[in-house]
Amino acid sequence: MRIISLKQELMDKKMHNTPEKVEQYYAEWTDRYLESFGTYFQALQTTNQEDLMWYIADLVHLGNGMRVLDAGCGVGGPALSLASRFDIDIQGITISQNQVDYANQNKAKANLKGQVQFQKMDFHTIDQHYPENHFDVIYFLESLVHSDNPERAIQSVRKVLKPQGVLYLKDLFKGPRNPVDPQYVDYAINATNEQFCLHVRDMGEILDVLTKYGFRISFCRTPEVDQNFDLGNAFTAKYLFQLKMDQEGPWMDEGFIFLHWMEILAHKHY
Numbered sequence: 546m547r548i549i550s551l552k553q554e555l556m557d558k559k560m561h562n563t564p565e566k567v568e569q570y571y572a573e574w575t576d577r578y579l580e581s582f583g584t585y586f587q588a589l590q591t592t593n594q595e596d597l598m599w600y601i602a603d604l605v606h607l608g609n610g611m612r613v614l615d616a617g618c619g620v621g622g623p624a625l626s627l628a629s630r631f632d633i634d635i636q637g638i639t640i641s642q643n644q645v646d647y648a649n650q651n652k653a654k655a656n657l658k659g660q661v662q663f664q665k666m667d668f669h670t671i672d673q674h675y676p677e678n679h680f681d682v683i684y685f686l687e688s689l690v691h692s693d694n695p696e697r698a699i700q701s702v703r704k705v706l707k708p709q710g711v712l713y714l715k716d717l718f719k720g721p722r723n724p725v726d727p728q729y730v731d732y733a734i735n736a737t738n739e740q741f742c743l744h745v746r747d748m749g750e751i752l753d754v755l756t757k758y759g760f761r762i763s764f765c766r767t768p769e770v771d772q773n774f775d776l777g778n779a780f781t782a783k784y785l786f787q788l789k790m791d792q793e794g795p796w797m798d799e800g801f802i803f804l805h806w807m808e809i810l811a812h813k814h815y
């Protein structure tokens with residue numbers, strides 16, 4: 546028994562992707578992401594990349610004069626899109642210094658109506674860097690999934706968000722299990738976590754944390770956009786799954802779904 550639990554402990558340790566590991570991961574992988582994705586590092590995109598940002602701007606009722614935080618901003622594509630349309634003050638934070646450098650280069654080329662600042666910061670600690678009740682809108686685009694402690698991240702979001710402020714999350718979550726063979730999904734999820742330095746969770750875990758910290762959830766659903774996974778699929782095919790997902794199993798079949806992409810819109814209620 547002890548041997549089995551030691552094995553599990555070792556496995557958990559290996560799979561435990563801390564912010565430091567995420568930082569190392571992006572130090573190594575950002576150039577490949579740039580080459581494959583351009584300035585939007587997301588698997589679920591719209592065919593016209595900017596359409597997704599107009600859709601989100603609409604959902605969060607973005608308006609001139611607002612203060613916005615892009616938590617996990619990558620090389621700045623989403624924040625720069627919003628600031629080119631709206632006269633907003635947007636802070637983009639990422640755990641990766643090379644992403645900050647690229648984001649600043651992209652900013653120098655952009656035609657902005659608003660203000661954008663990029664800096665290296667861990668989104669678990671934003672409450673140590675910004676005043677309480679500061680932001681109108683905070684969003685995470687496929688970034689919270691990297692967190693080893695989403696509760697800490699949401700707690701700090703709560704502090705810096707204004708009362709009734711908006712939190713928007715778009716992320717990947719565990720897909721439906723096949724009740725007959727649940728281990729296939731778990732195998733695929735573990736491989737995904739290891740490859741992309743993630744902690745893919747059940748959606749319920751994030752919803753629980755949100756309600757625990759005083760958020761009222763307006764909706765949790767599949768994003769209502771023309772979903773395009775072409776860039777993400779090409780990236781995966783080019784670099785990743787062939788290395789690890791080499792065991793026989795249903796993930797080799799087309800149409801096997803072990804992840805799903807969802808969006809959550811919530812307001813700070815308390």
Ligand SMILES: C[S@@+](CC[C@H](N)C(=O)[O-])C[C@H]1O[C@@H](n2cnc3c(N)ncnc32)[C@H](O)[C@@H]1O
Pocket residue numbers: 564567571584585586587616617618619620621622623638639640641644666667668669685686687688689691692
């Ligand atoms: C898949 S990329 C998405 C980037 C961006 N949202 C976009 O749409 O292009 C994930 C991002 O989350 C950031 N990230 C992950 N963990 C973080 C943390 N603890 N603090 C700040 N940023 C983090 C990464 O540095 C990266 O920029």
